[in-house]
Amino acid sequence: MKKVILFTLLALGVWPVFGQQESQKAETTAEIAVMAPPSLLQRLKIAPVASAEIGETLHLPGRVMLNEHRVARVGPSVSGRVTDVTAFVGQNVRQGQHLGTINSTELSIAQAAYLKAKTQMNLRRLAVDRARRLLEADVISRAELHERESELTEVEVELRASADQLAVMGMSEEAIRRLSSSGQIDSVIPVTATLSGTVIEREISIGQIAQPADDLFTVADLSEVWVVAEAPEQQAYLVETGGNAEVQIPALPGQKITGTVIYVADIVNPSTRTVTVRMEVKNPERKIKPEMLATMVIHRPRITSLNIPSKAVVRTGDRDYVFVQDSENQFILTPVSLGPDLGGLRRVIAGLTEGQRIVVDGAFHLNNERIRKELE
Template identity: 45%
Template sequence: MNDKHMNFRPALLAALLAASVLAGCGKGQDTKAAAAPATDPNLVVVSAEMARNFRAAPLALQAVSIERDVPGRIEANEQLVTRIGASVTGRVTEVFAEVGARVKAGQVLARVTSPELTNAQLAYLRASSASTQAERAVERARQLIQADVIGSAELQRREAELSIARAELRASADQLMLLGMPEGYIERLREKGQLNSYAGIIATRSGVVIERKVSQGQVAQPGDPLFTLADLSNVWVVGAMPEQDAASVVMGQKVEISVPALGQRRFNGKVVFVSDTISPDTRTLVVRTQVDNTDRALKPQMLATLRIIGQARQQLAVPEAAVVRDNDRDHVFVQLAAGQYRLTPVDLGPASNGLRPLLKGPAEGTPVVVDGAFHLNNERKRAELE
């Protein structure tokens, strides 16, 4: 009997001990599960030593100038553009200027042979002859009146005829000048009587030939624009602004122009024209500035970008270094406590002088990480992977 009790007692103790251990383990797991908080992927907790690498500052009002980039192109200044055509109907016999050529005022660009010009020269020679004859008649009448051969009425009649002849001569000379004949040629025509069947197409100003619409053998008509000259020392930069931004641009705003073909070089100007109409095809309005181009670096039809700078105004803004791009959205880190930061989505405007205007997000005075946000975001991602 004593032996049976002795054998049963160790077995009972072993069973009780095993149950106790199992119960204790289950209780510990339940306690641990209850104590584990739900994880927040946007919350970052760092040690005090690491927190010294991040600097936070309260959100405050900043002087921000709204900047907008508008695509555009270089164009010739239309106020410095001249379209030149033939002054008579005729056939083009020679062309002297090509596109891109620099010409001076008075330079002959092409020549036209014209029967109209020949007829006008003949009319001038007849008028010149009539004027010379009328001058001689007046001189003869003055001699006769001194000899008391004719009366004063005859002298007056001849003087009237001289005035008419001189007026007709001036009109004929003006007609030749309108047909493109230089004044020197007209004087030579009167002195020598030699006809010139060629009319020159003359450059009326100095500039660069940017368009040519004439070829040898072509029949030219008055009014046809055969050459287009432009003074490229000052050019236009024309941009196309989306209609939703139309209210943000006004005359006189500063503009910074960049041209990809010219690398990092920048040009400055002001808005000189804002269209009152919207293009129905592109839903944009025309914005224009003009820029000095004394070195001819800007060429018509070059692509450009206009950065239109608005007036500075006070609004909440964050430094560009504080912005973290995640899931195609802008975020900032808001400091909750020492060593605790939360990634917070925000809506921001375009950058201006290193600042991004805050359109939607934390309130004024909220501490935001302004230095080290990129590394803090890396720490957040590393914690997610653990």
């Protein structure tokens, strides 16, 4: 009979709406009435929804990391063989300090090209001066003078390019001037610190061939470090850039460490469903070590809002519910929107009003009674 009715509806161009009716029925039954038997009613604790002052505090697990803005990875500016090493792990160095020495044939070739270009420039200048005198004596044409001046300009460009290449290879302006005045090639060039701090890594030994892509030393300024933590996506809204935070480090018990939140990620990590939070911490005594485990504690100002006990909440499916008292022994399972658990309380965002009486203890047993009746 059902097949005949369905065929008739399709023939008339009418589509059945059974699924829509079921959906509407599910929506209208979002609030479910539950009758509590006398034996259960005696076990329930009922209280009105009331406002209270509550402070929100986050405890986020994390670790100490280097401040990446205060880390320098030092390598050679030219390929060559290491002939000397003067810095070691744990040593404090200053910006510009000599860390090692490289002997480079590439540098020798570049210096030779520079000296050759300088010699050619001097010869072209002499040729231009001679051409000017000959032009005044009406021996050559002005076109020939222009040709000599063009040749001088080309050589000057080559000289400047050679000087720039030497600078890229790590030679200072003073060293280039010395080379220009003495004409003596020096293939040895130092590896110098680009940041004042502590050498925390060393990947160099005498005799090895070093390339510009190699990181021979890592220098870090440890007077300031980062603490990086992961905030659950539901609580990320509580963290604001520029806010103050505390750090608890198990390896440094009893020490009060504070800092400033400098970064809150704009995206959620899809693997962990967390948001990265970073804070900056002063470390003048170097007691805080990178890779130490830490807990970031963020305090939010205390606010007055509607709050209910966490025990009053029943989780069904992917939503939170509470039982609102409708009569002496009847309760309505009501969907609510709540904030995170904060010390046994949850802030009411939507779904309840002040003064409504709800089950604050025993909601679990009342929900079991509801499930039992539904199964019957």
